[in-house]
Amino acid sequence: MLLVLDIGNTNIVSALFDEQNKVSVSWRLQTDRHKTKDEYTILMLEAMENHAIEATQIDGVIISSVVPPLNPLFTELFQEQWGILPLVVQKGIKTGINLRIDDPKGLGADRIVNAVAALHIYGGPIITVDLGTATTICAINDKGDFLGGVICPGIGISVEALVDQASQLPRFDIKRPDQAIGKNTTASMQAGIYYGYRGLVDRLVKRFKSEMWEEGQEVKVVATGGFASLIGQDCSEVNYIHPSLTLEGLRILYERNSKVNEKVNEAVRSKKAN
Numbered sequence: 001m002l003l004v005l006d007i008g009n010t011n012i013v014s015a016l017f018d019e020q021n022k023v024s025v026s027w028r029l030q031t032d033r034h035k036t037k038d039e040y041t042i043l044m045l046e047a048m049e050n051h052a053i054e055a056t057q058i059d060g061v062i063i064s065s066v067v068p069p070l071n072p073l074f075t076e077l078f079q080e081q082w083g084i085l086p087l088v089v090q091k092g093i094k095t096g097i098n099l100r101i102d103d104p105k106g107l108g109a110d111r112i113v114n115a116v117a118a119l120h121i122y123g124g125p126i127i128t129v130d131l132g133t134a135t136t137i138c139a140i141n142d143k144g145d146f147l148g149g150v151i152c153p154g155i156g157i158s159v160e161a162l163v164d165q166a167s168q169l170p171r172f173d174i175k176r177p178d179q180a181i182g183k184n185t186t187a188s189m190q191a192g193i194y195y196g197y198r199g200l201v202d203r204l205v206k207r208f209k210s211e212m213w214e215e216g217q218e219v220k221v222v223a224t225g226g227f228a229s230l231i232g233q234d235c236s237e238v239n240y241i242h243p244s245l246t247l248e249g250l251r252i253l254y255e256r257n258s259k260v261n262e263k264v265n266e267a268v269r270s271k272k273a274n
């Protein structure tokens, strides 16, 4: 089975894909760039034990990360524990996407992985909306060109900044209030975040569509990330909510690149056994 890891700024999501290409188990660890390899090893072993996963069931690992200090750590962890050299989404892997942007090296791996999944599952032209630590929106045309997009502060960190910087603002649950005109501080903040982000997504997607517009082409929109079900669900411009989009993209990328990697893993495992 294939183990995929999506290392975001808030969560590290791990998922195991079965032979039918379905997620059989998944778990989340908090992202902490100060944790050591030993600490993450313990957490991964614990999670695998909890889900009754044997190391021998794992044939391959693929990692996408937007937290660079954790890349060598996880690469070494899998090599040392299981004799598997993970495939890392970085320069040199086949994505099937043409990066039509100024500096392809600087593009966040999760944005590429989402684009791969969106294009494969829904077809282009498509817009991806990732409501995670940051809110990102990306445009991919029907030729598989990644055209670029926006990066905004995400919902969780916007709320944190707001309550940290304003003495009179208390912490609050991020949820949908019935009306935008709030009658108290908490309701006003909930409305600002909920209706504000809904508006931000819809407005930006409309603007993207006008910039991508080609006659007769319908542009689809897919949302993912921790806040997709809260915000994305209610956006009139969003067609699909797909929480596992990044995980699916990783699976597809592994399939496209695994031949070389399987050979490498045979070598790594036999070296480890000797």
Ligand SMILES: Nc1ncnc2c1ncn2[C@@H]1O[C@H](COP(=O)(O)OP(=O)(O)O)[C@@H](O)[C@H]1O
Residues within 6 Å of the ligand: 007, 008, 009, 010, 011, 012, 031, 131, 132, 133, 134, 156, 224, 225, 226, 227
């Ligand atoms: N079901 C959920 N699982 C995980 N995170 C969630 C969920 N619902 C809301 N969130 C929020 O989404 C945010 C993280 O989103 P995520 O897409 O995991 O971020 P990243 O990929 O940047 O690590 C967190 O701040 C969390 O509070």
Ligand SMILES: CC(C)(COP(=O)(O)O)[C@@H](O)C(=O)NCCC(=O)O
Residues within 6 Å of the ligand: 008, 009, 010, 066, 106, 107, 108, 109, 110, 111, 130, 132, 133, 134, 135, 136, 151, 154
């Ligand atoms: C924009 C991001 C911070 C989003 O990260 P996330 O919210 O998924 O943790 C990440 O994709 C990133 O660091 N990108 C590098 C800059 C770029 O994509 O242009």
Ligand SMILES: [K+]
Residues within 6 Å of the ligand: 008, 110, 130, 132, 133, 225, 246
């Ligand atoms: K993400």
